[in-house]
Amino acid sequence: xxxxxxxxxxxxxxxxxxxxxxxxxxxxxxxxxxxxxxxxxxxxxxxxxxxxxxxxxxxxxxxxxxxxxxxxxxxxxxxxxxxxxxxxxxxxxxxxxxxxxxxxxxxxxxxxxxxxxxxxxxxxxxxxxxxxxxxxxxxxxxxxxxxxxxxxxxxxxxxxxxxxxxxxxxxxxxxxxxxxxxxxxxxxxxxxxxxxxxxxxxxxxxxxxxxxxxxxxxxxxxxxxxxxxxxxxxxxxxxxxxxxxxxxxxxxxxxxxxxxxxxxxxxxxxxxxxxxxxxxxxxxxxxxxxxxxx
Numbered sequence: 001x002x003x004x005x006x007x008x009x010x011x012x013x014x015x016x017x018x019x020x021x022x023x024x025x026x027x028x029x030x031x032x033x034x035x036x037x038x039x040x041x042x043x044x045x046x047x048x049x050x051x052x053x054x055x056x057x058x059x060x061x062x063x064x065x066x067x068x069x070x071x072x073x074x075x076x077x078x079x080x081x082x083x084x085x086x087x088x089x090x091x092x093x094x095x096x097x098x099x100x101x102x103x104x105x106x107x108x109x110x111x112x113x114x115x116x117x118x119x120x121x122x123x124x125x126x127x128x129x130x131x132x133x134x135x136x137x138x139x140x141x142x143x144x145x146x147x148x149x150x151x152x153x154x155x156x157x158x159x160x161x162x163x164x165x166x167x168x169x170x171x172x173x174x175x176x177x178x179x180x181x182x183x184x185x186x187x188x189x190x191x192x193x194x195x196x197x198x199x200x201x202x203x204x205x206x207x208x209x210x211x212x213x214x215x216x217x218x219x220x221x222x223x224x225x226x227x228x229x230x231x232x233x234x235x236x237x238x239x240x241x242x243x244x245x246x247x248x249x250x251x252x253x254x255x256x257x258x259x260x261x262x263x264x265x266x267x268x269x270x271x272x273x274x275x276x277x278x279x280x281x282x283x284x285x286x287x288x289x290x291x292x293x294x
Contacts (some may be wrong), residue, residue: 015056017100018173021095022047029094029271039281042087050088057095069110078113085110086283090270091132096258097269108290125258132248133163139241142232146210151225155233157209158223164206168276169253173227176220180210183239191278198278216229262288 022043030039047053048073052064065088072081096102134144142148142156154202158172167175171189179189183205185201202210213222225233234253242248256275264273265288273280 013123015058017057018050018060018091018093019047019053021057021091021099021101024099025091025094029098039087042283043082046084046087049084056100057092060092060106062110066110067161073113074180078115082112082115083110083283089286089289090282093270093286098271112290123253126250127256127262128163128251128255128259132245132251133160135241135245135248136237136251139237139244145208145212147214149214151229152237153232154223154225155230155237157213158225159234159253161206161209161223162253162256163259165200165259166201166211167200167265168257169230170227173221173223173225173230175222177189177215177218177222178189180222182210184209193278193280198275200276209282215270261285265289 008110018176025039026043050068052060052068055064065085067079072084075112085107089105089110092102092105096105119159136159137144137156140152140156141150142153146153148154148157158169161167161172162169165172166188167187167189175187175189179187181188182202187202187204188197189200190196191198210222216224231253238248239250261277261279264276265285268276268281270285270289273288274280274285277285279285
């Protein structure tokens with residue numbers, strides 16, 4: 001897939017540019033998948049607004065990118081400008097980590113503009129602390145290191161596995177033993193966004209959890225509970241857990257995937273993480289890689 005760019009952008013002969021990164025990304029790293037058309041449109045918009053599209057990558061600085069961001073903020077919503085900045089950041093990460101074209105990514109150190117609550121398209125997920133994980137599991141009757149025996153305890157196991165692997169709740173509940181390769185250290189399941197088989201690495205804790213699960217002869221599922229049962233169990237357990245830990249009030253099961261993403265970002269490149277998580281939209285993963293503000 002090639003993105004049409006304005007003919008006014010020029011490139012220095014022999015120098016890799018952001019335009020080159022976009023073309024390599026769309027050709028090699030962005031297969032036909034759900035959301036591809038939307039990303040292609042964003043890439044085209046960046047091509048129209050980006051004055052450094054044809055500049056050598058090594059010449060890009062925090063100042064140059066920040067000036068472009070300021071111009072974008074004067075004409076579009078902060079959320080959209082931030083998305084475009086994160087897309088540029090993701091492209092530069094591909095250039096750095098996957099292509100080896102640059103040594104550093106200047107866009108990672110740029111402070112993101114504050115986004116008003118009425119400009120947000122979805123609630124902001126949050127991290128989950130070890131204390132919160134333990135409290136929720138205890139409210140479901142599960143003790144770390146024990147073998148799950150009840151539906152509530154299996155729901156707790158699903159929650160922990162989501163924290164450890166980044167699996168969605170429905171993926172954890174649908175997981176079969178034929179998908180689990182403990183000796184090799186990974187789970188293999190089909191992605192719904194990227195639409196290809198993905199390998200999810202297993203942490204030591206996740207491996208231990210699978211080792212403690214009972215294998216039923218008449219049920220191939222690793223966690224033999226229905227989705228509606230798990231949802232009801234979670235709601236009831238959270239009410240009990242909040243009596244001990246009020247901070248759990250805003251906790252959602254899906255926050256476990258956010259926690260997993262934050263942990264994995266320390267060990268995997270942006271593109272690798274997107275494949276592990278089956279997350280097609282690279283810009284939304286960029287915040288996990290940003291340098292902390294001083």
